Amino acid sequence: MAASTAVSSPGSAARPSAWPDDVDERKFVVALARGLELLRAFRPGDTLLGNRDFVARTGLPKATVNRLAYTLTVLGYLRFDEALGKYALDAGVLSLGFGLLAGTDTLELARPHMRALAREVGAAVSLGCRDGLDMIYLETIRSETALTLGLASGSRLSMLTSSMGRAYLAVIGEDERNALFAELAQAAGKGQAGAGLAQAARREIEAFARDGCCFSFRDWHEDVNAVAVPFRDPRDGRWLVLSCSGPASSMGEDVFRERVAPRLRALARRLGQSR
CATH class of the missing domain: 3.30.450.40 (GAF domain)
Structure with missing residues (x-):
């Protein structure tokens, strides 16, 4: 079996530290992993996070954060508060949690x-x-x-x-x-x-x-x-x-x-x- 190789995609230098050091890049979907890291950026007590918060907590570039946040909003995992210019977790995340607990x-x-x-x-x-x-x-x-x-x-x-x-x-x-x-x-x-x-x-x-x-x-x-x-x-x-x-x-x-x-x-x- 061929040895696994580390993920080496564009922007991987800023990848979150929680990612495994040694994964098979043929199977690892970097965009999906980055999207999940954005959701994980919310901590107990957080209700709203802005792009600056996401950048600080994930280490991802601002342009990447903008695209991920937009995508997650369209899919119902984030909700954008236009008045404050920040994001909150939406019902899509809750449904995943209920699936786990159920x-x-x-x-x-x-x-x-x-x-x-x-x-x-x-x-x-x-x-x-x-x-x-x-x-x-x-x-x-x-x-x-x-x-x-x-x-x-x-x-x-x-x-x-x-x-x-x-x-x-x-x-x-x-x-x-x-x-x-x-x-x-x-x-x-x-x-x-x-x-x-x-x-x-x-x-x-x-x-x-x-x-x-x-x-x-x-x-x-x-x-x-x-x-x-x-x-x-x-x-x-x-x-x-x-x-x-x-x-x-x-x-x-x-x-x-x-x-x-x-x-x-x-x-x-x-x-x-x-x-």
């Missing part, structure tokens, strides 16, 4: 158990999966007393700072994990903060063999502690991750290690065996 049988099975656990520990329980260099939330269920930040379906967190991302990194193959760490380090930059997050993530990954879970204590947010456990989706074999998060001011590390983690591990085992 096809996730495990999510349907998980919801009542997540709700029960959230009530029991007084925190937020989430289910997510990998999306590029982030983890994306498929569902979050909060207890009535949970005071955690409002992360909902579609929210994204870095693999380095989130317990969910660390748990995913802990269970994939070593070669894939090293490649991801290289991409994450590049995305985080060369500063001390990025290096410190990478070290903290590696420590949690090393402890996974002992703990069966990964923690994030004030790494993602100064008042949020969390724990996460990965499991294989029985339906399609992909890795999913359960996490539980709560305010660090009232739920300390000992609460997560001694009370929350055992319950989350038990739920992950149950969901991983469901058919």
Whole structure:
């Protein structure tokens, strides 16, 4: 079989860092990938983005951004606000999300158990999966007393700072994990903060063999502690991750290690065996 070659199309020097370094250019559709990167530029809390925002977040040339945004608007994935000169996500994106959630049988099975656990520990329980260099939330269920930040379906967190991302990194193959760490380090930059997050993530990954879970204590947010456990989706074999998060001011590390983690591990085992 011929070896794969890196994509080398016009303008590829400005391609987003989330693209694979080694792909078969005979099969890789650069224009499609660029269009999807434009949609990924929206982050939790964003409602409107302009062309300058797209250029800054994707690294794509302005002329390319203009054409992609127009195309996505025509197809119903973006909506243009003429008064503000900016774009919002439109119903086409929502329909794709519903398609994913509707096809996730495990999510349907998980919801009542997540709700029960959230009530029991007084925190937020989430289910997510990998999306590029982030983890994306498929569902979050909060207890009535949970005071955690409002992360909902579609929210994204870095693999380095989130317990969910660390748990995913802990269970994939070593070669894939090293490649991801290289991409994450590049995305985080060369500063001390990025290096410190990478070290903290590696420590949690090393402890996974002992703990069966990964923690994030004030790494993602100064008042949020969390724990996460990965499991294989029985339906399609992909890795999913359960996490539980709560305010660090009232739920300390000992609460997560001694009370929350055992319950989350038990739920992950149950969901991983469901058919």
